[in-house]
Amino acid sequence: MQEQTTQRDYWLCQLAGWGALACVGVLSSSSGDTQQMLRFALAKSFCMVTGLGLSHVWRLQLKRRAWVDRATGIPFGRIIAGLLVLAVLQTGCLLAADLAFRDGALLRDPSTGPVDYAMLFVLWFAIFAVWTLCYAVALARRRAQRAELEKLKLEVSVKDAELRALQFQVNPHFFFNSLNSIRALIYEDAPAAAHAVSQLAGMMRQRLQTDQTGTIPLGAEMAAVSAYLGIEKLRFDERLRAHIDIDPALAATPVPPMVVQTLVENAIKHGVERTVAPCEVRISARLGADGLVHVEICNQGRLAASSTSTRLGLSNAIQRLALQCGPQASCVLAEEGGWVRATVTLPQGAA
Structure with a gap:
């Protein structure tokens, strides 16, 4: 032609x-x-x-x-x-x-x-x-x-390869954490563990479908997050107190798959797992005055400067946001008043 x-x-x-x-x-x-x-x-x-x-x-x-x-x-x-x-x-x-x-x-x-x-x-x-x-x-x-x-064409190929590599990092990480949660639950409550396996299977099925797309609606991402929190709630019981407050008008906002999920995992790993007392995890999404969508994942606790964590999840989220949602998108981690806050910023029309 x-x-x-x-x-x-x-x-x-x-x-x-x-x-x-x-x-x-x-x-x-x-x-x-x-x-x-x-x-x-x-x-x-x-x-x-x-x-x-x-x-x-x-x-x-x-x-x-x-x-x-x-x-x-x-x-x-x-x-x-x-x-x-x-x-x-x-x-x-x-x-x-x-x-x-x-x-x-x-x-x-x-x-x-x-x-x-x-x-x-x-x-x-x-x-x-x-x-x-x-x-x-x-x-x-x-x-x-x-x-x-x-x-x-080369830039597109490189971008696609980077996204695939990042996705391969996320899925095993998430799957491994979930299996650990279910393993701990098996000895305490077998029916609950079976229910958790069913939830995990449904989540993994959804992830296999969303791997074929660049972004998914925020509502679909939060549905997966809710299922994940259900699995972790079975494990931590009263130690995990999760609150989700998402503006329904933002449900269609495109986000890279598992970005919010990854940050919620981090909140549980570095917040709930490190304390024997009840720990609260809050997830919210609001449209800011700057016209950008701000998704916040907060957990009670502190940022440990001497932590041995590689912060792979945070680094992964930052890279995927930059690759898929453009320069306006960002992910910032901060500590304020006894809360660790991860804030994801992205445009409503991110593609």
Whole structure:
């Protein structure tokens, strides 16, 4: 398809350029004799047809030899030699047209001398030189566009690979944590453990489906978070106190899959697991005055500077937000008044 478009554009430019040159040549005749003007127009048209044909043959030569479509080493000497040959041939075609359509009026004109023929040769050399320059510029632009397209394709491929790698980091991490929770529950309450396995199976089924998409609605993400909290509630019982407050108007806001889930896991791991007292986890989403959606995951506790945690979940969330939601999206972790707060900021129209 692209090759057909290129060929079409090439012939449109060829016909437009040589046609315009033919019109200029015909209009340059000042003769008032209709028959002479007709012969002059035929001669000029013949010259433009031969010019078009010679330029097309020249293009085939340039393409075959790749004289102008190369990064380095343009053979200017060979190009100039080719232009000289074209100028000689086209000058000969002009004289042949003069003989065929005007009975050799140009050749029989006593005022026409060698200098005039030399000027015709120089004129055609210049015309073909300009044609070659335009062709070289068109090729350079096409090469630049092709390189830009390849660059964009590579960037998309890299982005897709990064997202897949990040997703592979998240899913095993989540699955491992959930299995640990269920394992701890098996010895205490087998029916509850069976229910938790069913919840986990449903969540994993959903994750397999959402892996095929770049983002999911915030409402779907929160449904998975609620199921996860249900699993963890079975494990921690009264130690985990979860509160979810999501503005229903924001349910359709696109978010990368498991971003909120990952931050909730972190809140439980670094909050609930580290205390024997009840620990509260709050999840909220509001539309800020800046027009951005702010999702907050808070847990009671403190940021431990000496913690051995790799903070893989937080790093993962930050990278996925940047890749999928653009520069306005962010994820910030802070401690304030005995609460650790992870704030996810993203545009309503993130894609």
